[in-house]
Amino acid sequence: xxxxxxxxxxxxxxxxxxxxxxxxxxxxxxxxxxxxxxxxxxxxxxxxxxxxxxxxxxxxxxxxxxxxxxxxxxxxxxxxxxxxxxxxxxxxxxxxxxxxxxxxxxxxxxxxxxxxxxxxxxxxxxxxxxxxxxxxxxxxxxxxxxxxxxxxxxxxxxxxxxxxxxxxxxxxxxxxxxxxxxxxxxxxxxxxxxxxxxxxxxxxxxxxxxxxxxxxxxxxxxxxxxxxxxxxxxxxxxxxxxxxxxxxxxxxxxxxxxxxxxxxxxxxxxxxxxxxxxxxxxxxxxxxxxxxxxxxxxxxxxxxxxxxxxxxxxxxxxxxxxxxxxxx
Amino acid sequence: xxxxxxxxxxxxxxxxxxxxxxxxxxxxxxxxxxxxxxxxxxxxxxxxxxxxxxxxxxxxxxxxxx
Numbered sequence: 001x002x003x004x005x006x007x008x009x010x011x012x013x014x015x016x017x018x019x020x021x022x023x024x025x026x027x028x029x030x031x032x033x034x035x036x037x038x039x040x041x042x043x044x045x046x047x048x049x050x051x052x053x054x055x056x057x058x059x060x061x062x063x064x065x066x067x068x069x070x071x072x073x074x075x076x077x078x079x080x081x082x083x084x085x086x087x088x089x090x091x092x093x094x095x096x097x098x099x100x101x102x103x104x105x106x107x108x109x110x111x112x113x114x115x116x117x118x119x120x121x122x123x124x125x126x127x128x129x130x131x132x133x134x135x136x137x138x139x140x141x142x143x144x145x146x147x148x149x150x151x152x153x154x155x156x157x158x159x160x161x162x163x164x165x166x167x168x169x170x171x172x173x174x175x176x177x178x179x180x181x182x183x184x185x186x187x188x189x190x191x192x193x194x195x196x197x198x199x200x201x202x203x204x205x206x207x208x209x210x211x212x213x214x215x216x217x218x219x220x221x222x223x224x225x226x227x228x229x230x231x232x233x234x235x236x237x238x239x240x241x242x243x244x245x246x247x248x249x250x251x252x253x254x255x256x257x258x259x260x261x262x263x264x265x266x267x268x269x270x271x272x273x274x275x276x277x278x279x280x281x282x283x284x285x286x287x288x289x290x291x292x293x294x295x296x297x298x299x300x301x302x303x304x305x306x307x308x309x310x311x312x313x314x315x316x317x318x319x320x321x322x323x324x325x326x327x328x
Numbered sequence: 329x330x331x332x333x334x335x336x337x338x339x340x341x342x343x344x345x346x347x348x349x350x351x352x353x354x355x356x357x358x359x360x361x362x363x364x365x366x367x368x369x370x371x372x373x374x375x376x377x378x379x380x381x382x383x384x385x386x387x388x389x390x391x392x393x394x
Contacts, residue, residue, distance in 0.1 A: 001372045011370040012363075023369060057390055130391075160389070207363055207388040208370055221335050231391035236390055238360040238389070 006084045012208050015245035023212045028210045033200040034066045041183045043195035048151035050074040051192075053141050054097075054105065056090035058217045059156030061097050062206040063198055067154060068101075074154070079137055079143050080109035082117020083129075086223055093218045106148065106224060108140050112259040116298040118224065123304040124297055129224035132294060139282060139291035145192040158198040158206055164233040166255055179267025182260060190283040202248065215260040224308055329381040331355075344381065349373040352385070361389050 001010040003022035010020035021029055038044050050067060054060040054062075054076040078094040081087045091107070098105035111117045121132035145153045162181070169177045187193040190324040198206060210217050225231065240247050276282070277289035284290070331340040331351070342351070348364050348371050364371040365384040377383060 001374045010372050012370055020352065020372065058388070059390070202360075204360060204363060204388045207386065211363065211365055211368070211370055211386075214368065219334060220337075221387070221390060225391035230392050231389060234389050235358075235361070240356050241360050242358050317393070 002188075011212070016202070016241070016249060018245075027207075027212055030062070030068055030201060030205060031066060033205075034197045035070055037183065037197050037200045038070075038168045038201075040196075041195070041199075043184055043197055044072060044152060044154075046071075048073070049149065051106075051141070051148065051150040051153050052076045053137070053153060053155045054078045054094045055156070056093035056097075056218045057156070058207045058210045058215075059158050059161075059198060059203065061093070061212075061215050061217050062105075062201075062209045063154060063156045064097070065208075065213060068103075068119070074163055075104040075106065075148075075150075077106040077108070077141060079140055080107065080111065081133060081136075082109075082111045082303075083119060083222060083224055086218075086220065086306075089220070090218045093216060096216060101157065108142055109146065110136060111303075114295050116295065117303065119306045119309045120301050120304045121294060121298050122224070122309045124301045125294070128228065129309060130228060130230075133224070135290050135294070139289070142190075142192055143280075143282065146190070150192065152193045152195055153208065154195050154197055156198055156206075158203050159248055159252060160203045160234055160237070162196070162199055163237055163252045164230055166252055167233045167237060168229065175263050175266050176270050177267075178260065179253040179263030179265070182256070189271065190276065190281070196299050199252070200249075224309070329377050329379055329383065330384075332384040334385070334387055343377060345376045346377040347373065348375050351377060355385070359387065362387055 001013060001020050002008065003010045004019040005025045006022060008022045011023050012026055013020045026188045044050060050072050051074050052060065052067065052074050054064060056078065064074055064076055076094065076098055078091055080091055091169040094105060097103070118129050118133045118136070121136070122129035125132055141153055166181060168174075169181060183196045183199045185191070186207045209215075237248055237251075273285055274283040275285075277292055278287050279292040280289060282289045282291065329342055329343050331342055333340065338379065346354075347361070352359055352364075359373060363386045365386050366381060371377070371383060
C-alpha cells in the first residue's frame, strides 16, 4: 500500500477519503482538516487565548498539539474526576504532555476542591455516571475560561462523537439538542464561546495522529462508560461505515447544511429565561444551578469506590438520563 | 506472533504469515474501530505479519463524550 501523496510506504488507509497515507502525510492531513474546520466555521481568530479541555485521551491531546502546531495560543485544563486508577492515569497523561512541552495546564480536583468524585455523585444521584461527569466538566471548564480571561474553549469532540450524538438526538427527536449541536457555540449569557476543531477528523485518525506524533495518551476506556448508549451508537455507525465509507461525514455535515437551522429557534427559546445561579452566578434556568445543587447533595456522602457504581455493577437500577445530549 | 488486545487487556499467540486485514477478520474486529500498532508506528491493512511480530490492536472508540 502506497501513500496517495508521495508514493512512499503507507501506514494507514482512510477509506472515507479513498486515500492512504505515510506517517508524515497523515500528520499533515490532520493539520489540514483542523485548519479547514477552524476556517470554515470561523472558530478561532489569530491572537485569541484558547483553553483546551484536556482529559488525557487521544482527542484532547491531539487537539492541543494540533492547535499549537497551527500557531494558536492554547493552554490546557484538566479535571481530576476521582474515577480510581483511570482518573489517575488520565491526569498523568495530561500532565506529562504539558510538562514535556513546557505548557500551562490548569488543574481542578473534584474531591479536593468540591468534596466529591464521579462515582460518589453517581451513587448519590442514582443516575448514570456520565450525567454528573459531563455536567461537572462543562460547568468547571466554563468557569475556568471565564475566570482566566480566555477568549474561547476548545473541546476534542471528533466526527465520530458528533455523528453518534446526532444519531441519538434524531432517534429520540431531541429537537432542542439538535438546535445546538453545532461546531461553534457563541459566547452568551455567561457562557464562553466553545469550538470543536476536530469535527472533520474521525477518532481512528486522531488516534493515528497520536501514535505517529509519539503522544502518550490513555488508551483504556473509562470504566464507568463501558457499554453506554453513546458507545453503542458509535458501533452501529461504524458497522454502516464499514460497508459505506463516508457515511458518518455525510450524516453530520449534511445535517449542518440542511437541517440544523430548523431547530435553532427551539434551542434559543429554551435559553430565553437564563438567570445567574444564586450560589455561584453561573447561568441557569432555576434559582440554583445543577452543579451547585450536586455539590450540596453530595456534601455529606461517604466516598463510593468505582467498582460499586460501574456499569453492570450494583448500580443497574439507576435512573436513566435523558436520551439526547446537548453541549451545555 | 503475539497480539495484544485491550478492553479487556489480553494477549493471543497466533500463527503467521497473515495480513492485517485477515487478522482483524479472524478476530471479528471492525477496521473502522481499531488501529494496528507495531513498535512506534502503524501497520496498514495489506501488511503481512509474520510469526516473529508483536502487534497491538488498539481500540479507537471512546465513550465519555458527555
